[in-house]
Structure formats: structure tokens, C-alpha cells
Amino acid sequence: RGVATLWDDSTRPTPAGVAGVLGRSRAELLNQLGSPRSTTELAARTGLTPGCVSQHLSALRAAGLVTSHRSGRLVLYARTALAEALLQVS
Template sequence: MADRLLQHDPALAAHPHLPGPRHTATVWDESARPTPVGLAAVIGKSRADLLNHLDTPRSTTELATRTGLTPGGVSQHLSTLRSAGLVTRHRTGRTVMYARTTAADSLIDAAS
């Protein structure tokens, strides 16, 4: 019983030396560097966050999870970013993956 309760306690499950659900660490994934404040001031925080999280190609669902935006909101922002030439998309099976363009990389690097 104690082991079962321990596994479902979010405060304890994330501790590296205690048992917990698999993949818990993805909640605290810090792979993306902090979003540049200057970039957020120019294109908006949500779009800057999306570009920042596109350090590797990702789906709208994954971006929604990482940013806290709704999938519909992510899709609208990605359409705008794509129109501006900052994002490309390609289909992998049934999933559409989005990636930054070199122009977006340059924009992020300049703002950092």
C-alpha cells in the first residue's frame, strides 16, 4: 500500500531516488533554452515560446503540452509563423511536424 501511494504522490515521484511513474521527468524538460525577452516583445510571448520550443521538429500536440497553449491556439500561431517564413511543416505518417527555418534561427540567435 505504501509503495502505491508513493508512486502517485507527484511531489515524491519526481525525486530521482524514489520510485515513480515512468516519463515523469518530461514535465520538467529543460531542453529548450529560455525564450529571449526581446523576441517576445516583437512577435509576442506565445509565438516566441513556440519558436523556442522548435529546436527540434515537433507536432502541434507536443507544442501545446510544452507551452500550455491549446492545440487550436498553437495551430493558429504556427500558421502565422509559417506565413512569415519562420516555420516549415512536413508530414510524417499521420502527424504534421513543424520546424524552425534558418531565418527563425537567426532571429532567436540575434535576440539572445
């Protein structure tokens, strides 16, 4: 039991320094992207609407913090190395 979340780092608290710069919602989305996730899954995990998540992901992708790739009918988002470094610093 519980092994599935053993390596899931999205349960760690969102770093306050990152939230101060990016905003609470975008920082939380980055935090939740410990493994690739869809817009719908991110919306369910964060309580944001799918449209709001999509807008934030677009901004994060434009900043080079998130990448996206298609997997069947889903578009999955993942953190970039830059986002990983940002989360480690704070």
C-alpha cells in the same frame, strides 16, 4: 540519465527581444522548435490549446519562420534558418 535533453535547446529561456516583437506565445513556440514537433506536443509543452498553437504556427509559417512536413499521420513543424538567425540575434 538526462542525455536525451543534452542537445535540446528548447529548455533555454525565450529571448525577451523576440517575445517583444512576436508576442510571448509565438516566441515560446519558436523556442520549443529546436527539433521538429507536432501541434499536440507543442500544446503540451507550452500549456496552450492545440487550436491556439495551430493558429500561431500558421502565422509563423506565413512569416517564413516555420516549415511543416508530414511524417505518417503527424504534421511536424520546424524552425527555418530565418527563425534561427532571429533567435541568435536577441
